[in-house]
Amino acid sequence: MKSIRSILLIALFHAVTVSPVFAADELAQIKSSGVFRIGTEGTYAPFTYHDESGKLTGFDVEIGTQIAQHLGVKPQFVEGKWDGLIAGLDVNRYDAVINEVAVTDARKAKYDFSDPYITSHAALIVRSDNSAIKTFDDLKGKKSANTLTSNFGKIAAAHGAEVIPVQGFNESIDLLTAGRVDATVNDSLSFLDFKKHKPDAKVKIATLDTSPESSDKSAVLIRKGSPELVAAINKALADIKKDGTYAKISQKYFGKDVSK
Numbered sequence: 001m002k003s004i005r006s007i008l009l010i011a012l013f014h015a016v017t018v019s020p021v022f023a024a025d026e027l028a029q030i031k032s033s034g035v036f037r038i039g040t041e042g043t044y045a046p047f048t049y050h051d052e053s054g055k056l057t058g059f060d061v062e063i064g065t066q067i068a069q070h071l072g073v074k075p076q077f078v079e080g081k082w083d084g085l086i087a088g089l090d091v092n093r094y095d096a097v098i099n100e101v102a103v104t105d106a107r108k109a110k111y112d113f114s115d116p117y118i119t120s121h122a123a124l125i126v127r128s129d130n131s132a133i134k135t136f137d138d139l140k141g142k143k144s145a146n147t148l149t150s151n152f153g154k155i156a157a158a159h160g161a162e163v164i165p166v167q168g169f170n171e172s173i174d175l176l177t178a179g180r181v182d183a184t185v186n187d188s189l190s191f192l193d194f195k196k197h198k199p200d201a202k203v204k205i206a207t208l209d210t211s212p213e214s215s216d217k218s219a220v221l222i223r224k225g226s227p228e229l230v231a232a233i234n235k236a237l238a239d240i241k242k243d244g245t246y247a248k249i250s251q252k253y254f255g256k257d258v259s260k
Contacts, residue, residue, distance in 0.1 A: 026222070027071075027229040030095055035076045036068040037094035039086075042079040046193045046253045047100050059253040063117060063237075064098040066245060067220070070236035086111070089223050096233070097221040112224050114233040116217035117246075118258055122155050122209040123188040127176060128202040133183055135207055142182035145172040152185040155214060161185075169194070176203060192254040199255075 030036050040048040040060060048058040056077055068075035078094045085097055089111065103113050126133045133142065140160030146153035148165045157163050164181050166172050172184035173194065188208060195201065209215075220233050240246045247257045 025228040026095060026226040027232050030071060030073055030229070034073050036064075036071055036073045036096070037076045037078055038064045038068070039078050039080060039088045039094040039097040040064070040099045041082055041085060042077075044082075044100065046196075048098075059118075059249060060098045060100060062249045062252075063240075063246075064096075064220075066240045066249075067098075067233055067236045070239060071232055086221065089221065095222065095229075100218045101221045102216040103219050107221065110224070112222050112226065112230055114220035114222075114230060115237055116219045117237050118189070118218050120190075120216045120218070121188040122152055122185055122214040123191050124183060124206045124208070125173075125176065125186055125191055125203055126183045126206045127179075128204050130182070130206070133206055136185075136209060138206075139183060139185075143180075145175040145181040145184045146186070151214070152187070155209065156183075156185040173201070173203060177201065189254065189258065192256055192258070196253065196255045 040056075042048055042050060042056055044058075046058055047060040048056070051057050056079070061077065064077070065075045076094075078088070080088055080093070082099070085099060086101065086107070088094060089097060100118070101107070101113075103116060107113070124133070124136055124139070132138065136155070136159045139156055142161050143164050144153075144156035144161040145164045145166045146156050147168065148163065153163050161183070164175065166175065169186055169190045172181075172186055175181045176184055183206075188205070191203075191205060195203075220237075222229060222233075237246075240249075241259055246259055250256065250258045
């Protein structure tokens with residue numbers, strides 16, 4: 001007869017080497033707790049920021065709230081700086097990150113994404129009275145205000161523009177309206193936010209570059225191994241687009257339905 005020690009060793013061997021260990025899907029845990037914990041910055045308007053009263057708000061915050069409601073739980077936002085925000089998933093600070101996280105191959109190797117809920121394109125922005133610059137090719141020999149290391153600056157330079165260095169979007173627009181540059185290649189969502197707050201600004205989008213290389217798709221980021229949670233989030237996103245909720249939120253922050 002086998003000794004009790006041998007039997008225990010064989011059982012342990014099978015438990016470790018034969019029985020596969022799967023991470024429990026987190027959807028059931030979220031529903032059990034009644035809370036969907038969401039990591040976000042709280043300092044990135046118009047996506048996640050604090051309004052004048054100090055309340056956390058923004059496009060991503062409202063999208064996250066709607067997802068939680070469709071999961072049948074309450075949202076709980078956990079704020080953190082961008083540098084450590086995604087890493088917070090690794091230590092279970094929250095169940096998901098909703099903070100304009102772009103879908104990249106590097107991130108997909110370590111985490112799971114929902115379906116994209118918003119896409120930003122490279123926008124060619126000019127003054128409202130400019131009829132000479134209509135396409136990116138028209139930038140040849142012109143001055144474009146851009147941050148030197150940005151993808152947008154590289155796009156401008158690739159089309160023959162002289163890149164005038166700036167610190168960010170607002171400075172680009174200031175130089176453009178002052179007539180010191182001919183254009184800026186910049187983020188389409190940032191432009192929509194700007195026009196929402198300053199509708200009378202004499203600037204316009206001449207054209208968009210909608211190619212995959214010049215577009216960033218943002219999605220809900222979660223830990224790997226929870227297909228049911230991914231499916232539930234995707235269903236929530238599809239539902240709020242179908243019932244018009246997404247369009248209302250989009251109009252509120254961008255003055256346009258950015259799902260189109």
